[in-house]
Amino acid sequence: MSxxxxxxxxxxxxxxxxxxSLTGGSAKLFSLRKYxxxxxxxxxxxxERNILKKLYPHHLERFIMLTNLIEIRNRSxxxxxxxxxxxxxxxxxxxxxxxxxxxxxxYLVTLDIKHFxxxxxxxxxxxxxxxxxxxxxxxxx
Amino acid sequence: xxxxxxxxxxxxxxKLGNLSDQVAINSHYIIFTKGGKPQTALVNIDYFNRLQExxxxxxxxxxxxxxxxxxxxxxxxxxxxxxxxxxxx
Numbered sequence: 001m002s003x004x005x006x007x008x009x010x011x012x013x014x015x016x017x018x019x020x021s022l023t024g025g026s027a028k029l030f031s032l033r034k035y036x037x038x039x040x041x042x043x044x045x046x047x048e049r050n051i052l053k054k055l056y057p058h059h060l061e062r063f064i065m066l067t068n069l070i071e072i073r074n075r076s077x078x079x080x081x082x083x084x085x086x087x088x089x090x091x092x093x094x095x096x097x098x099x100x101x102x103x104x105x106x107y108l109v110t111l112d113i114k115h116f117x118x119x120x121x122x123x124x125x126x127x128x129x130x131x132x133x134x135x136x137x138x139x140x141x
Numbered sequence: 142x143x144x145x146x147x148x149x150x151x152x153x154x155x156k157l158g159n160l161s162d163q164v165a166i167n168s169h170y171i172i173f174t175k176g177g178k179p180q181t182a183l184v185n186i187d188y189f190n191r192l193q194e195x196x197x198x199x200x201x202x203x204x205x206x207x208x209x210x211x212x213x214x215x216x217x218x219x220x221x222x223x224x225x226x227x228x229x230x
Contacts, residue, residue: 041204046213054216
């Protein structure tokens with residue numbers, strides 16, 4: 001493969017949906033070799049917690065399988081940075097945005113249009129880009 | 142597998158000994174409801190032990206870390222549905 005693979009930070013909405021639905025864009029992302037997927041242990045803890053609460057045992061098996069396809073950043077959340085990020089985005093999404101920024105990936109992929117696709121967030125993340133799985137898949141074409 | 146018996150807790154209180162025998166012999170578990178909603182279950186001990194072994198085998202690996210839990214939240218059903226809609230290709 002020529003050139004460096006673009007890096008993508010997967011947020012909780014995308015990881016959870018990839019586990020929940022086999023046919024959507026989120027699941028398809030995990031099959032692409034063009035991108036290097038990464039996420040944080042916080043995202044994985046959140047997704048696993050929600051699988052246990054909202055989905056079925058077989059989803060947990062799929063979750064574990066998907067974690068084998070992704071690079072995992074094992075760092076404790078930076079509380080000071082998260083506090084700053086709360087001025088950029090609603091508190092519930094501040095941890096994810098902070099971790100995505102720190103990961104310095106090319107893209108932050110999310111399904112949360114309402115909170116992440118804002119001018120404020122885009123300016124904060126630049127040069128990283130916020131994108132949905134569907135849009136990222138279309139970039140491939 | 143047939144649906145497990147579901148009994149209101151008020152009814153179960155009166156015949157807990159019988160229900161325990163019933164679970165031990167005939168069924169895996171009985172669900173108790175309170176205010177019409179499932180709340181607890183009476184589980185056959187062998188079945189419970191088998192379940193624990195299976196769970197341990199399958200889910201030995203976990204990312205749930207007590208230190209990270211304060212940074213996580215439970216998703217609402219509404220947002221899960223919205224994400225699925227947005228994810229459709």
